[in-house]
Amino acid sequence: MEQRLGSTWRMTVNEKKFIETALLSDLRTDGRGPFDYRNLTIQFGSEDGSSEVQLGQTRVMGFVTSQLVQPYRDRPNEGSLAIFTEFSPMADPSFEVGRPGEFAVELGRIVDRGLRESRAVDTESLCVVAGKWVWSIRIDLHILDNGGNLVDAANIAALAALLTFRRPECTLGGEDGQEVTIHPPDVREPLPLIVHHLPIAVTFAFIGNESTVVIDPSHFEEAVMGGKLTATLNTNGDVCAIQKAGGEGVMQSVIMQCLRIASVKAADITDKIKKAVGLDGGVVEVAHERYESGLWTLILKNGGVWLLILLTNWSSKEAFCSFTLLHLLEKLRNKTFVLVGKAAWKGVNNLSKEMEKPKMKTEDRSINQDDMEIEIHSSKKDGSSLGDNKPKAFTGGPSSWDPYSKGVNVDELKASLASRAVVTPKEEMDTSPPLKPATDESLKDADPAPSSQETAGTTEHTNEAKTLKDAVKPKHKRKKKKNLHHLFETLLETRLSRCCNVNLLCSLELAIVACN
Amino acid sequence: MEYVNPEGLRLDGRRPMEMRQLRGEIGVVSRADGSAVFEMGNTKVIAAVYGPREVQNRSQQLNDQALVRCEYSMANFSTGDRMRRPKGDRRSTEISLVIRQTMEACILTHLMPRSQIDIFVQVLQADGGTRSACINAATLALADAGIPMRDLVTSCGAGYLNGTPLLDLNYVEDSAGGPDVTVGILPKLDKVTLLQMDAKLQMDTFENVMQLAIEGCKAVASYIREILLENTKQLESRRGV
Numbered sequence: 028m029e030q031r032l033g034s035t036w037r038m039t040v041n042e043k044k045f046i047e048t049a050l051l052s053d054l055r056t057d058g059r060g061p062f063d064y065r066n067l068t069i070q071f072g073s074e075d076g077s078s079e080v081q082l083g084q085t086r087v088m089g090f091v092t093s094q095l096v097q098p099y100r101d102r103p104n105e106g107s108l109a110i111f112t113e114f115s116p117m118a119d120p121s122f123e124v125g126r127p128g129e130f131a132v133e134l135g136r137i138v139d140r141g142l143r144e145s146r147a148v149d150t151e152s153l154c155v156v157a158g159k160w161v162w163s164i165r166i167d168l169h170i171l172d173n174g175g176n177l178v179d180a181a182n183i184a185a186l187a188a189l190l191t192f193r194r195p196e197c198t199l200g201g202e203d204g205q206e207v208t209i210h211p212p213d214v215r216e217p218l219p220l221i222v223h224h225l226p227i228a229v230t231f232a233f234i235g236n237e238s239t240v241v242i243d244p245s246h247f248e249e250a251v252m253g254g255k256l257t258a259t260l261n262t263n264g265d266v267c268a269i270q271k272a273g274g275e276g277v278m279q280s281v282i283m284q285c286l287r288i289a290s291v292k293a294a295d296i297t298d299k300i301k302k303a304v305g306l307d308g309g310v311v312e313v314a315h316e317r318y319e320s321g322l323w324t325l326i327l328k329n330g331g332v333w334l335l336i337l338l339t340n341w342s343s344k345e346a347f348c349s350f351t352l353l354h355l356l357e358k359l360r361n362k363t364f365v366l367v368g369k370a371a372w373k374g375v376n377n378l379s380k381e382m383e384k385p386k387m388k389t390e391d392r393s394i395n396q397d398d399m400e401i402e403i404h405s406s407k408k409d410g411s412s413l414g415d416n417k418p419k420a421f422t423g424g425p426s427s428w429d430p431y432s433k434g435v436n437v438d439e440l441k442a443s444l445a446s447r448a449v450v451t452p453k454e455e456m457d458t459s460p461p462l463k464p465a466t467d468e469s470l471k472d473a474d475p476a477p478s479s480q481e482t483a484g485t486t487e488h489t490n491e492a493k494t495l496k497d498a499v500k501p502k503h504k505r506k507k508k509k510n511l512h513h514l515f516e517t518l519l520e521t522r523l524s525r526c527c528n529v530n531l532l533c534s535l536e537l538a539i540v541a542c543n
Numbered sequence: 544m545e546y547v548n549p550e551g552l553r554l555d556g557r558r559p560m561e562m563r564q565l566r567g568e569i570g571v572v573s574r575a576d577g578s579a580v581f582e583m584g585n586t587k588v589i590a591a592v593y594g595p596r597e598v599q600n601r602s603q604q605l606n607d608q609a610l611v612r613c614e615y616s617m618a619n620f621s622t623g624d625r626m627r628r629p630k631g632d633r634r635s636t637e638i639s640l641v642i643r644q645t646m647e648a649c650i651l652t653h654l655m656p657r658s659q660i661d662i663f664v665q666v667l668q669a670d671g672g673t674r675s676a677c678i679n680a681a682t683l684a685l686a687d688a689g690i691p692m693r694d695l696v697t698s699c700g701a702g703y704l705n706g707t708p709l710l711d712l713n714y715v716e717d718s719a720g721g722p723d724v725t726v727g728i729l730p731k732l733d734k735v736t737l738l739q740m741d742a743k744l745q746m747d748t749f750e751n752v753m754q755l756a757i758e759g760c761k762a763v764a765s766y767i768r769e770i771l772l773e774n775t776k777q778l779e780s781r782r783g784v
Contacts, residue, residue, distance in 0.1 A: 126631070129636055129637075129639075129640045130640075132633045132636040132637050132640070133636075133637050133640055135633065136633060136634075136637050140741045144741040144742045145741075145742060145743045146743070253648075254648070254736075256738070260746075261743075264745055264746055265743040265744060265745055265746075266740065266743070266744050266745070266746055266749045267742075267743050268740055268741050268742075269724075269738050269739060269740040270738075270739055270740075271735070271736075271737060271738035271739070272640060272641040272644050272645070272737065272739070273641060273642075273643070273644025273645030273646070273647065273648050273727070273736055273737055274644055274645075274648055274736065275648055275736070276648060276649075276728070276729045276732060276734025276735060276736040277734055277735055277736075278733070278734060278735070279733075279735055279753065279754070279757065282735060282738065282753075283750060286746060286749075287746075290746070
């Protein structure tokens with residue numbers, strides 16, 4: 028099926044016969060079954076919106092960039108999405124430098140149909156000024172190694188890159204509200220794209236007589252096949268695109284069967300992509316639960332993220348849990364926040380044991396001026412899984428959730444903490460309620476205020492993340508201790524010294540620990 | 544916008560399962576080995592076949608089968624606004640690839656090794672369904688050129704708007720943004736060779752739409768067979784048989 032056969036490697040008759048005969052007994056040359064995918068690994072680059080996908084021997088890189096352009100005349104309030112493919116000559120001896128060949132164009136159009144025509148990416152949200160400025164998203168797919176089935180790998184690379192891409196935020200200003208200012212990422216947090224669904228391409232090859240169908244053909248199988256069918260589906264049961272560009276004829280029933288198999292595979296691959304990007308909500312399990320003297324201690328586990336929740340004076344644990352979980356899961360969708368509570372809590376021996384179980388390394392950079400320690404890192408940056416290399420561990424102390432309580436009595440606190448030798452949870456609890464007055468989290472009321480506060484707090488801190496690190500590192504060098512207890516102490520001291528400023532105190536009691 | 548009004552009529556007065564009017568003619572390009580004009584409603588396409596002839600580019604010669612080349616282009620005046628179309632733009636390249644692979648599957652290429660068959664398709668009037676019209680025209684042209692084929696290849700498109708499957712979309716219905724399914728079959732063998740779909744569709748709805756398109760293809764096939772029979776009768780009478 029190669030057009031330019033002059034410079035292509037051709038298959039010998041023996042090899043061809045071998046592959047066809049083996050397939051009659053459902054054997055493939057690499058040992059897979061006819062409906063097995065090869066190993067899929069998704070990795071991310073250092074920048075937002077770059078991904079590298081490896082499907083068996085096939086390697087594809089995807090890059091997403093954005094630019095403000097004028098919209099098309101017939102769609103004045105929609106952004107645009109364009110896909111460009113680059114078939115590097117190092118990938119295959121038949122790829123040539125210069126203009127994309129037929130297959131490059133076909134691949135580009137298949138991925139394009141799956142993403143653009145099925146409206147996977149919301150283009151209306153890309154509009155800045157209707158009729159004048161819209162964001163144009165450009166996806167570049169670079170083929171690094173052609174091990175067969177480039178379409179699937181390229182599609183996954185495009186999706187992974189789109190999910191991790193962040194476009195700069197821009198605001199309208201100027202006299203007539205038409206001037207657009209684009210904010211650089213360190214000024215304002217860049218925004219993710221709105222992706223409605225993930226269209227996954229699944230390719231089938233028809234080899235020999237049409238009853239032999241294999242999924243995810245390798246390079247050898249592609250040279251032997253008589254026809255190819257690429258079905259792009261999402262997990263909602265929609266068929267987004269189908270491409271069967273000629274080739275051997277197949278029965279209609281075979282096509283429908285292929286579609287059914289494809290939907291199963293698409294669900295598989297969607298899970299893998301979401302896991303790699305860090306979007307899977309996953310199941311939240313309660314790993315540890317304890318109630319002691321009015322203090323609830325909960326350790327929840329969501330995928331690779333552990334959640335330590337300490338709360339006092341809370342009557343309805345269930346209400347709090349369900350409410351917090353929802354919020355936290357929302358937060359966890361795109362980023363892994365490490366929120367450190369206001370006061371270190373040294374005396375919780377049992378808890379600290381729990382905390383020490385997973386490998387933890389305290390990150391001192393996360394201390395900030397406002398007594399809120401936040402370390403934000405996008406899980407994608409660290410590699411393919413959450414909590415890959417930057418585990419943070421912190422506990423917060425128990426606190427009062429009452430937003431109307433009075434300010435901290437610093438002296439009292441210092442005194443109580445100085446006398447802290449072996450502090451039981453109960454003792455701590457007694458002294459610490461006055462610690463956190465200005466909690467806006469008002470979770471008691473169980474209204475959306477916490478989320479806004481959290482977001483406000485976190486955005487404020489995300490914005491300051493870079494500056495904070497710079498500012499904070501030299502100040503808190505002494506924090507570089509691996510010993511948890513020491514760390515808690517020093518943290519507490521630092522925070523206490525700033526406790527006076529009531530407005531800045533916040534009520535975070537949630538410590539999210541990302542660990543390996 | 545309402546594409547199927549409550550009485551069940553479409554914008555051009557057709558019923559949902561009704562195809563547009565077909566018209567085909569053979570032997571329109573005198574210098575070509577085979578040629579045909581095919582019209583589906585307002586879509587008009589001309590196809591010319593040259594071959595089997597000697598391979599022009601020796602490096603591309605295949606020793607065991609014929610080399611099939613195809614070129615698809617749209618005339619500047621084919622659409623509403625007269626636009627200069629670049630020759631090698633992505634859509635044309637993809638459609639050329641699609642037509643080539645579709646025809647290659649049905650031509651008995653192993654009977655003509657070391658030769659070349661060129662199929663040139665030009666769209667004269669575009670009103671939706673150009674891909675299908677091109678494949679139908681190419682089939683007629685190949686038959687006119689006397690090139691041995693396994694079976695005719697016929698193609699038809701179908702869509703899904705306002706909750707109804709519609710056969711043979713025209714340009715307005717096509718640009719509505721709904722799904723567009725193009726199917727090409729080998730009618731006697733009842734096998735699907737070309738299948739392209741864009742925009743989202745639920746799987747069971749897709750099955751219905753595809754089935755409808757296949758029915759349309761079979762209707763086109765019977766029409767094409769009539770034309771070919773008519774043509775053969777004329778040839779017979781000219782030869783005085």
